[in-house]
Amino acid sequence: MSLDQYINLSKKTFVDGMASYEGQVRLYPLADVSSASVDELDAEIEKSPNDAELYLKKGIALSRESLHHQEAIDVFSKGLLLDPFNAMLYRWRGHKHLNVREFNAGRSDLELSSRLDPSNWDTWYHLGLGNYLCGDFERAEKAYRECWNMTDTDDKRVAIADWLYMTLMRLGRKDDALAVLDFVTPEIDAGPNEAYFARLLMYKGIGSPDDLLEGADIADVNFVTLGYGLGNHFYCAGDIDRAVAIWSDVLKGSYWSAFGCIASEVELRRLGRMPE
Numbered sequence: 001m002s003l004d005q006y007i008n009l010s011k012k013t014f015v016d017g018m019a020s021y022e023g024q025v026r027l028y029p030l031a032d033v034s035s036a037s038v039d040e041l042d043a044e045i046e047k048s049p050n051d052a053e054l055y056l057k058k059g060i061a062l063s064r065e066s067l068h069h070q071e072a073i074d075v076f077s078k079g080l081l082l083d084p085f086n087a088m089l090y091r092w093r094g095h096k097h098l099n100v101r102e103f104n105a106g107r108s109d110l111e112l113s114s115r116l117d118p119s120n121w122d123t124w125y126h127l128g129l130g131n132y133l134c135g136d137f138e139r140a141e142k143a144y145r146e147c148w149n150m151t152d153t154d155d156k157r158v159a160i161a162d163w164l165y166m167t168l169m170r171l172g173r174k175d176d177a178l179a180v181l182d183f184v185t186p187e188i189d190a191g192p193n194e195a196y197f198a199r200l201l202m203y204k205g206i207g208s209p210d211d212l213l214e215g216a217d218i219a220d221v222n223f224v225t226l227g228y229g230l231g232n233h234f235y236c237a238g239d240i241d242r243a244v245a246i247w248s249d250v251l252k253g254s255y256w257s258a259f260g261c262i263a264s265e266v267e268l269r270r271l272g273r274m275p276e
Contacts, residue, residue, distance in 0.1 A: 055079030155191030228260035
């Protein structure tokens with residue numbers, strides 16, 4: 001990219017628009033982001049510039065509303081200048097680092113957050129994910145076990161069980177992986193984690209791998225979640241080509257910051273099979 005292109009892109013203002021994969025993951029220039037909630041928080045920050053919690057709120061708004069994760073990282077970092085021991089700022093900045101494929105930076109932030117506040121469920125969940133994406137499955141298991149131990153609802157347990165199951169399968173501990181599924185029955189209320197639940201039923205033999213993606217729209221986020229797990233199922237069974245085909249389909253969707261898409265990308269890069 002030429003200097004002129006970089007300057008023009010860095011000046012671009014996004015008004016209630018979703019950031020692109022290229023803009024957030026590959027090019028890195030920060031954008032001026034305008035939305036009702038961001039503008040309101042900017043006004044509050046102008047009045048109280050030393051309030052780290054306002055930077056936390058703004059960073060969350062940036063990342064949730066329009067996928068401007070790099071801008072959110074910048075804002076969380078500004079908050080940490082004001083409050084360098086704020087566990088939630090590290091938790092959120094670590095999460096956003098994972099979204100833009102900065103895995104070691106992400107898990108470093110999340111590890112520190114877990115030391116500052118070991119009671120935060122989301123911190124352990126995302127720390128497990130960061131370690132998983134780095135192929136550090138032993139550390140991933142430890143984080144997911146911590147998260148599992150503080151989980152008291154089936155909907156959250158479904159999400160943790162899925163990642164823990166896959167982690168143990170990658171460690172070659174099939175019996176331990178199957179033991180994670182002991183609580184799974186078709187009657188469980190998975191809440192918003194229905195895609196994870198469908199994967200658990202498949203692992204347990206209640207659902208068929210061939211039926212998992214039936215009727216799923218490649219443009220829907222559930223396809224991303226289902227697709228990564230299904231690809232991993234075939235990968236662990238030794239069917240690499242089928243895993244690669246499914247992970248490649250996951251990358252065709254628009255949910256580039258979803259963890260199923262990120263994990264699919266990681267797997268394809270490790271195998272040297274990223275689509276052109």
